[in-house]
Amino acid sequence: MKTLKIKKVSFPVAKKYLLQSKFRNQAVHVKETVRKIILNVKKNGDKALIKISNKIDKTEFKTVTEASFNKSDLKKNYEKLDNAIKKNLNFIKKRIINFHKAIKTSDLKTKDGIFNLLGQIHKPIDRIGLYAPGGKAVYPSSILMTALVARVAGSKEINLFFPSSSEKAKTLMLGTAHLAGITNAYNFGGAHAIAAMAYGTESISKSDKIFGPGNNYVAEAKRQVFGDVGIDSFAGPSEVLIISDKKKGFEQLAADLIAQAEHGEDSKCIFIQIGKGGLGDLFKELERQVTEAPRGKTIKTALEKNSMFIQVKNLEEAIEINNLVGPEHLQIIYKNFKESLLKRFIAGAIFVGENNTAVLGDYAAGPSHVIPTNSAARFSSPVSIEDFxxxxxxxxxxxxxxxxxxxxxxxxxxxxxxxxGLHGHAYALKLRRK
Structure with a gap:
């Protein structure tokens, strides 16, 4: 493999670049392509869904029924899974459920000298649409990270959409769907799947709210249907920002960057080195690991196209750069880091400590790994029970x-x-004076 061509920049250059928003602008052609897909599905329903899927995903569906799976189908696929896979999925399931059950969402009921009851009540959203991404890999973890939280919240109907894949991968996704309590599953992905969830078709019921991460097209589709249907957040391509004051021993941190880059060529990786030195050794370690990685080509493209390596003087500069990005995942490896500093960082999820990693958050930590990307951490949060x-x-x-x-x-x-000037309002109140 040829030498990695990595962007290494100073604090002032990185700051100027990020302030111009060049790192997060969405391509115009993506917006227009997605707009046309949504209008087509909205107008033509099943017919459009099948036609787009066959064209983009190279499927050969003649009806939506061919791509549909009910509870009985899901159970049959779960029974096909190896015992080792079942054991692993059940372990992850338990951790996710335990974490989200611990989140308090109690009703507020109080009273004053006028009202006998004054408060708020919570109720689950009835019909949930879930998206589990595909592409370079399959993600049963994304099913668990959303569907299980919906079940804890008490949602009645949960419909899953995921892109076409191999029979082995499909069995894994459908089997996981059974474990997560999915109502129906559909083998459609991309912007057309989001449109089907948002507006429904002759064969697919309309969702009240859509959850799940995806690529640029999925994220843009969620953005465009928002308002007609609820969405969790704008979760697009994977992102990680690592802040480190290490001067040697970069094997783990290089692996953490590669772990995010292997999601796809549009993944974003930023590494902030505090103080002089370190980056040269990191680059050497990245070269070695990328060469050996099964998805080396994808990783190389992501690191060269969408990544940035920044040298800063101190933690203050690192915080400033981080907050311009507002990353999905933030890892902090900093000697004597104080917990009191956490609220100064804008990020979807924060992982502190050398023995911690965003990859643990992807699987077994407990919180959902459906996290806002593309700077949306400024105004939105990771998926939790409150979202359902x-x-x-x-x-x-x-x-x-x-x-x-x-x-x-x-x-x-x-x-x-x-x-x-609302005299009708005033009159309705005047009639009630005692």
Missing amino acids: LVRTSVTEIKSIKNKAKYNELLDHSIFLAELE
Whole structure:
């Protein structure tokens, strides 16, 4: 393999580059392609879904039924799995369920001198659409990381979509779907799958909310259907940013970069070296591991095309660069790192310590690995039980025990209604004065 052509830049250059948003702009052709796909599926339903799948994914479906799997089908595929796979999936399942059951989402019920009940109640979202990515690999872990959380929340219907793949891979995905409590599974991927979830077709029910990571086209499709349907976050191609003050011993950190790069050629890897030295040894280690990696070509492209290696003077500069990126995964390897600093970092998920890694978060840590990418960590969060619930505010007045307080509440509301010119509002309130 030829020598890696890696971008090594200084703090000022990296800062200027990131401020111009060059690292996260979405290609115009992706937006337009996705727009056309969504309109086609929305208008033509099953017919469009089959035609697009056969063209893009090289499938040979004649009907949606051929790509559909019910609970009985899922169970049969689970029974085909090796015992070692079943044991592993059940171990991961237990950790995910335990973590999300520990998250408190209790209803709020209080009262004051006017209202007998004043608060909020939670209820599960009924119909969930899940996307599990494919492409360079299959991801049964993505099924567990979303479907199990939906089950903990109490969602009634969970429909899974995943791209076409080999029979062996399909068995793994469908078997995992059974373990995760999926209602129906569909062998469709890409923007057309997102469109089918968002708007429904003759054979596929419309989802209330869509979850799951994917490539640029999937992320853009979720962005475009948002508002017609709920979405978890804009989870696109994988990202990792590593902050390190190590000066030697880069085998693990090189492996962590490669672990994200192997997801696909559009994966993003950023390494921030604090202080002088270190990057040369890291580059040598990357060269060695990329040469030996089964997906070396994909990794090489990701590291050369979408990655950046930055030398900074101190942790403050590292934090500034990190917060311009707002990465999906942030790893921090820094001597005597203080937990009190964590809230200064913008990131979807943070992994602190040399023995920790984003890869553990991909599988067995417990929190969902469906994490916002493309700087969306600034305003959104990793998938959790709260994302599968809706909050409803509730008030109740049974009887008026304190007329003075009740009338005071009405008078203030009447004043504001009239100030806004909404006299119908004011009149409805005036009728209730005691």
